[in-house]
Amino acid sequence: AQTVTQSQPEMSVQEAETVTLSCTYDTSESNYYLFWYKQPPSRQMILVIRQEAYKQQNATENRFSVNFQKAAKSFSLKISDSQLGDTAMYFCAFIGNEKLTFGTGTRLTIIP
Amino acid sequence: DTGVSQDPRHKITKRGQNVTFRCDPISEHNRLYWYRQTLGQGPEFLTYFQNEAQLEKSRLLSDRFSAERPKGSFSTLEIQRTEQGDSAMYLCASSLVPSYEQYFGPGTRLTVT
Numbered sequence: 001a002q003t004v005t006q007s008q009p010e011m012s013v014q015e016a017e018t019v020t021l022s023c024t025y026d027t028s029e030s031n032y033y034l035f036w037y038k039q040p041p042s043r044q045m046i047l048v049i050r051q052e053a054y055k056q057q058n059a060t061e062n063r064f065s066v067n068f069q070k071a072a073k074s075f076s077l078k079i080s081d082s083q084l085g086d087t088a089m090y091f092c093a094f095i096g097n098e099k100l101t102f103g104t105g106t107r108l109t110i111i112p
Numbered sequence: 113d114t115g116v117s118q119d120p121r122h123k124i125t126k127r128g129q130n131v132t133f134r135c136d137p138i139s140e141h142n143r144l145y146w147y148r149q150t151l152g153q154g155p156e157f158l159t160y161f162q163n164e165a166q167l168e169k170s171r172l173l174s175d176r177f178s179a180e181r182p183k184g185s186f187s188t189l190e191i192q193r194t195e196q197g198d199s200a201m202y203l204c205a206s207s208l209v210p211s212y213e214q215y216f217g218p219g220t221r222l223t224v225t
Contacts, residue, residue, distance in 0.1 A: 004154075033212045045155075045203065045216035091154050095212050099145065099168065100205075102154030 002027045004094050006103035013082055014111050020067075021077045021106045023092030032096035034068065036077045039105075040088040048090070051075065082110050114138075116217035118204050124223045125194055132190045133220045137206030144187050145214060146179055147203040148172065155203050161187060162209065194224045 003026045013019040025034070036048040051059045051068050059066050063083075067076045079086055087110045092103040117136045125131050137144045142163050147155035158177070159169045163184035173179075176194075181187040191198055201221050205214040 035213075037216075044218040045205075047213060047215070050213060093154075095214075098143075099157040099160060100147075100155070100214060101157070104152075104154050 002029075002094050002096060002101045004092050004101050004103040006092055006106050008106045009104070010107045010109070012109040012111055015082060015084060017082055018078060018080045019082055019108065021079075021090050021092075021108065023075045023077070023103055025073050025075065025092070025094050027073070027094065027096055029096040032094060034066075034075045035093045035095070035100070036064070036066070036075075037091045037093055037102075038086075038088045039091065040085075045091070049077065079108075084110050084112060086110050116204055116206050116215055118202075118217040118220050120220055121218060122221045122223075124225065127194060127196060127224055129194055130190065130192045131194060131222065132188055133202055133204075133222075134186055134188050135204030135206075135217060136186045137204070138208075138215060141206035141208045141215075142184065143207040143209055143214075144181055145205040145207075146187070146189050147205065149201040149203055149219070150199075158189075158202075191222075194222075196224050198222060199224045 005024045032053045034051045038046045049061045063080045065078045089105045091105045093100045119134045145160040146158040149155040161181040176192045179189045201219045203219045204217045207214045
């Protein structure tokens with residue numbers, strides 16, 4: 001069974017600063033995908049970034065980038081130049097056998 | 113592309129009543145998923161369909177829960193004889209095989225009193 005662990009229940013950072021959210025996972029599969037989803041307060045889940053396990057290059061989407069360490073089974077999200085609109089719950093998720101397994105989330109607050 | 117839609121957005125019901133939720137996926141997506149999310153937790157997988165076939169059900173899906181996807185389009189999730197423990201956000205997501213990216217709807221928040 002796959003497990004996803006997010007060890008930071010809450011984080012806060014000043015606007016324009018950089019913040020890194022941690023995620024570790026456990027799986028015996030060799031081919032899988034990892035995602036970070038954002039869930040703003042009372043709004044729907046939005047895909048932020050994805051990483052294919054077979055790719056060594058870390059994914060980047062504008063201000064969002066990941067640090068994927070396959071051997072360590074680590075998948076952290078870095079948000080650069082944080083903005084007030086980044087305030088949300090962030091979920092790390094794993095998919096290897098058709099269904100997503102989510103972590104418990106990190107509540108990120110951007111302070112003006 | 114109008115995105116994934118869910119109806120209703122909120123449902124308050126009394127214990128013991130039956131409820132039904134609807135999900136309309138992105139039109140060309142052939143995979144449809146249901147998840148349940150309780151407060152402060154990540155979503156948990158319930159079941160998924162490829163076209164009209166239900167391919168997997170979680171152990172979380174008791175006999176009181178049933179899901180359908182007639183004709184491979186919209187899907188319904190029914191909960192019979194609701195219990196207070198069923199109170200949660202029910203999320204629907206869809207994807208296009210072979211992509212693993214799932215797109216979520218806004219969810220249906222169920223409150224059982």
